[in-house]
Amino acid sequence: MDKFTSHTGRALPLRRSNVDTDQIIPAVYLKRVTRTGFEDGLFAAWRNDPDFVANKPEYQGVSILVAGPDFGTGSSREHAVWALMDYGFKVVLSSRFADIFRGNSGKAGLLSVPVEQDVIEQLWAAIEADPATELTVDLEARTVTCGDLVAPFQIDDYTRYRLLNGLDDIGITLGNEADIAAYEARRPSWKPVTQGA
Amino acid sequence: MGKTLAEKVWDEHVVRSTEGEPDLLFIDLHLIHEGTSPQAFDGLRLAGRKVRRPDLTLATEDHNVPTLDWDKPIADPVSKTQVDTLRKNAAEFGVRLHPLGDIEQGIVHVVGPQLGLTQPGMTIVCGDSHTSTHGAFGSIAFGIGTSEVEHVLATQTLPQAKPKTMAVTVNGSLPEGVTAKDLVLTLIAHTGTGGGQGYIVEYRGQAIRELSMEGRMTVCNMSIEWGAKAGMIAPDETTFAYIEGKPEAPKGADWDAAVEHWRTLVTDDDATFDKEIVLDASTMTPFVTWGTNPGQGVALGANVPSPEDFSDPSDKLACENALDYMGLEAGQPMRSVKVDTVFVGSCTNGRIEDLRLAAEIIKGHKVAEGTRLLVVPGSVRVRLQAMEEGLDQVFIEAGAEWRGAGCSMCLGMNPDTLQPQERSASTSNRNFEGRQGKGGRTHLVSVPVAAATAVRGTLSSPADLVPAGV
Numbered sequence: 001m002d003k004f005t006s007h008t009g010r011a012l013p014l015r016r017s018n019v020d021t022d023q024i025i026p027a028v029y030l031k032r033v034t035r036t037g038f039e040d041g042l043f044a045a046w047r048n049d050p051d052f053v054a055n056k057p058e059y060q061g062v063s064i065l066v067a068g069p070d071f072g073t074g075s076s077r078e079h080a081v082w083a084l085m086d087y088g089f090k091v092v093l094s095s096r097f098a099d100i101f102r103g104n105s106g107k108a109g110l111l112s113v114p115v116e117q118d119v120i121e122q123l124w125a126a127i128e129a130d131p132a133t134e135l136t137v138d139l140e141a142r143t144v145t146c147g148d149l150v151a152p153f154q155i156d157d158y159t160r161y162r163l164l165n166g167l168d169d170i171g172i173t174l175g176n177e178a179d180i181a182a183y184e185a186r187r188p189s190w191k192p193v194t195q196g197a
Numbered sequence: 198m199g200k201t202l203a204e205k206v207w208d209e210h211v212v213r214s215t216e217g218e219p220d221l222l223f224i225d226l227h228l229i230h231e232g233t234s235p236q237a238f239d240g241l242r243l244a245g246r247k248v249r250r251p252d253l254t255l256a257t258e259d260h261n262v263p264t265l266d267w268d269k270p271i272a273d274p275v276s277k278t279q280v281d282t283l284r285k286n287a288a289e290f291g292v293r294l295h296p297l298g299d300i301e302q303g304i305v306h307v308v309g310p311q312l313g314l315t316q317p318g319m320t321i322v323c324g325d326s327h328t329s330t331h332g333a334f335g336s337i338a339f340g341i342g343t344s345e346v347e348h349v350l351a352t353q354t355l356p357q358a359k360p361k362t363m364a365v366t367v368n369g370s371l372p373e374g375v376t377a378k379d380l381v382l383t384l385i386a387h388t389g390t391g392g393g394q395g396y397i398v399e400y401r402g403q404a405i406r407e408l409s410m411e412g413r414m415t416v417c418n419m420s421i422e423w424g425a426k427a428g429m430i431a432p433d434e435t436t437f438a439y440i441e442g443k444p445e446a447p448k449g450a451d452w453d454a455a456v457e458h459w460r461t462l463v464t465d466d467d468a469t470f471d472k473e474i475v476l477d478a479s480t481m482t483p484f485v486t487w488g489t490n491p492g493q494g495v496a497l498g499a500n501v502p503s504p505e506d507f508s509d510p511s512d513k514l515a516c517e518n519a520l521d522y523m524g525l526e527a528g529q530p531m532r533s534v535k536v537d538t539v540f541v542g543s544c545t546n547g548r549i550e551d552l553r554l555a556a557e558i559i560k561g562h563k564v565a566e567g568t569r570l571l572v573v574p575g576s577v578r579v580r581l582q583a584m585e586e587g588l589d590q591v592f593i594e595a596g597a598e599w600r601g602a603g604c605s606m607c608l609g610m611n612p613d614t615l616q617p618q619e620r621s622a623s624t625s626n627r628n629f630e631g632r633q634g635k636g637g638r639t640h641l642v643s644v645p646v647a648a649a650t651a652v653r654g655t656l657s658s659p660a661d662l663v664p665a666g667v
Contacts, residue, residue, distance in 0.1 A: 017511040019491050021627040027610045031275035033235035033282045045631045070391045076326040078342035096391055104342035158218050173352045176213050183212040183223050190451035192314050193252040194293045
């Protein structure tokens, strides 16, 4: 996983709440067996509409998504994160994220940043007034900056540490092999197994 | 101070706990399907890692599989690739797989409980958000993403920050004809899709205790639809009776030891929850969705809401968008909504009790002209049980399509999809835009409402039916 310290880029204002993972990537696009190549599925239904905000020329090449509340609800599909990243997004901002989506984004290296809805509204207004507006998301300082606006955000220390250092979760856990083996040794014998009982 | 059910189960699974880090939890059962696992196995292969505990891992094919011609090669080449990839991975890594055509094949959340692998006090994960279903047995069960699937395959553990706890107490009894599905849809309309976010929820109270295991699974299944990390119900005699005798249930002295432990899995009287919601079941009625998220629901007897009914600007906009997408007029009675397709199935309502209930209502009636009824059992076992009871004949005589087992039209990854603007009454769990097919319009309903709607062709409850043969 790549390290994430700070990112500056142009942003897409997505004025929608409850953007569920079926909207981010419909199920028919999930059938690949690789981790990349999902960009075509991103917002697939909406992108058929020429008026959809992401289709506008001024929003090509954006790398930050500014979305309404309850982003990433629904299905656990990590493809939603991959599709956003394959499209070019490095950061998603929303006032509220679904738990599984937020977990998945942290694993894959997409930064999901929770900020208050009034910050989202200010960002939407600024971006729509001038689509060339650049936002800076600083993970080290835990701030989102846009012109004079500096908004702090919360992220748990552990996820931040992993993202800042680009650390692989599995490697960290396997470092605790002795703890896992000790736990396995004390599990009750009547716990079910799927084979070899 | 006492502990909640969730805290007890959580604490029993902590492998390692360090200040400032998430707890490392041991995972008792890891369920796998073809949709979210290919990249996880690929990750293992790239890192030269093995599946640590194949004996705690079970795979089945459900998301992509056809419900017709399941004995022939899968026609869609991309679906076939996913299924073939799972078969190859299961063989390479030594994972037990129930493939299409196997008697234990079916939706992963139907298969676990019917095999007796889902038991109280476990930690159960799967790369599928409806893993919350298994919480009905008093387990902590939740959906995970593909990176986490890989993590569990490699380590049989998962780092998890401890969620807050919430109690949803449902007092009183559900009136006749009102089901677990109506209960949970009512709850979600009350909380909104984000109301459970960050919480493990324990459902309790008289109405919950009175539910069958199937009904409890329906409630826990939809925990994710209001954002909860997991939903749980404390195990009781209903739970033990359901598990006893299942193929993988403990036997003999193991059974006694297990039940003795399971009886301790209740919230202590002096335990406290971070949040509580109290509902009254006795006032509940058949409940359906009008919009494009599971929180946009009303009583079947009510009218389609208007954007003016909402004070929050984002709710108002969401209502406008939903009415436009759904092709509905504000103020129109829900009962006037004409439905093209009725889907009975899914991990929410595709178990034997659901099929029995649907058959009981539909018996002697015909599916309405211009409406199709698709009945998709949750598993091959459910299908065979239904056939043994003659339920398939009831459906076929009514003019329904009786299909093979799988996720099917719940998410339309296989050929069972809605056409643009086609409207469904669906016993599944999500009414998102395009969920059941691009442009498709979904109303989430209970099994009785689905069956009555199939007969009348408009959203209906069994009370609207003229008795068969009259």
